[in-house]
Amino acid sequence: MPRLRQNDRERAVGMVQAGMTHQAVADHFNVSRITISRLMIRLRQTGRTNDRPRNGRPRVTSQRQDRHLRLIHLRNRMITAEDTARRTPGLANVRISGQTVRRRLRESGLRARRPVVGPILKQRHRTARLAWARARRRWRLHTWQHILFSDESRFSLRFSDGRYRVYRRRGERFTDQCVYESDRFGGGSVMVWAGICHDGRTQLKIVQGTLNAVKYRDDILDPIVLPFLQQRNFDHVFQHDNARCHVARVCQDFLNQNHIRVLPWPALSPDLSPIEHLWDELGRRVRHRQNPPETLQELRDALVHEWNNIPQAFIQRLIGSMRRRCEAVVAARGGHTRY
Incomplete structure (x- = not known):
């Protein structure tokens, strides 16, 4: 069944508070009755109808590996994120992507920028x-x-x-x-x-x-x-x-x-x-x-x-x-x- 959009959740709460049964509201929005029941429980517990915060996808690198990625790019400022990803395995030897490396570097304050072009100074x-x-x-x-x-x-x-x-x-x-x-x-x-x-x-x-x-x-x-x-x-x-x-x-x-x-x-x-x-x-x-x-x-x-x-x-x-x-x-x- 489809998920309720935020404006539909507000309408569903209003319909229940107006006296309609949970089943009637569920039939109106083409969702199950338990969806409306959980929506009202969440409203009473949190005072909101938004989804609860989720943990998201598990990170494929540990904090130690994050520090290692930062150290690699501090030692070699010209290395690409893709090269680092190919050489660095994640948790349980899971292959990480270049985008993962870029996210970890942004978290540590490192971002890719155009280098300044200057003469070779010996x-x-x-x-x-x-x-x-x-x-x-x-x-x-x-x-x-x-x-x-x-x-x-x-x-x-x-x-x-x-x-x-x-x-x-x-x-x-x-x-x-x-x-x-x-x-x-x-x-x-x-x-x-x-x-x-x-x-x-x-x-x-x-x-x-x-x-x-x-x-x-x-x-x-x-x-x-x-x-x-x-x-x-x-x-x-x-x-x-x-x-x-x-x-x-x-x-x-x-x-x-x-x-x-x-x-x-x-x-x-x-x-x-x-x-x-x-x-x-x-x-x-x-x-x-x-x-x-x-x-x-x-x-x-x-x-x-x-x-x-x-x-x-x-x-x-x-x-x-x-x-x-x-x-x-x-x-x-x-x-x-x-x-």
Whole structure:
């Protein structure tokens, strides 16, 4: 016989209290008389008509096994729940599922998340980053204001972060409206270079082709960096990372001959450079344009336009975070930081 729904239980109680017999109420709802009798007994004992709490399905793992599952995933954060389930038997050697492992991990406060992608930091990199941050963690804002931070970045015409979602029904997975068509290589890309400081920024240089040491000297250092620093009476220190084209002898000779001071930079340290966050802001502005670029030339024009529209106050906030960045590297012992 069918179970009584909650609203039918309330109606059945009302009918009994109105004077109808249990059998008459049972016939009305097409259930047995004992169902109505037990319903009224439960009402008198608990004052409610809801089902009593049930123990549910017995757990297939013990508390000791639950602690063992938690320890496995604390020791190896990248292991999947399915791998753990295949290697871990439950009570009485019952096979457990990956969903069981995920439930046990959620109970202990562990949930699957997207990992942060960062560079491979070996011990020598961590040591150099820690020493660099310790030496500059007490620098005041006035010192950071006189540094010209520079970097290159590449922007693709077709951007995808892998987080697209589509609303579809069963069986519609491969319909045209539910397939995201993407170019394998992003539809082409544009490489740019720029520099920022507290009181200004350089032009956004569109880099054509491959950036080698000679092109870096002739197209960036000589026509852009040198005049920018001359306008400020060489009061600023130039910063660039340790890319091969930056540390080549032709570039080092040019910097020395023109008396351009260079800030030493630890390898694999994008989190210490404030311009990295500016590239993210520039990419968001280009993607959120009312008419996103469809060609490489439109992408170049959009990058230059949005670069000039970024408020200087935004750049000043990024440069003002340098002391916090150094403190974060020191706290992480040269490891990865939230920046």
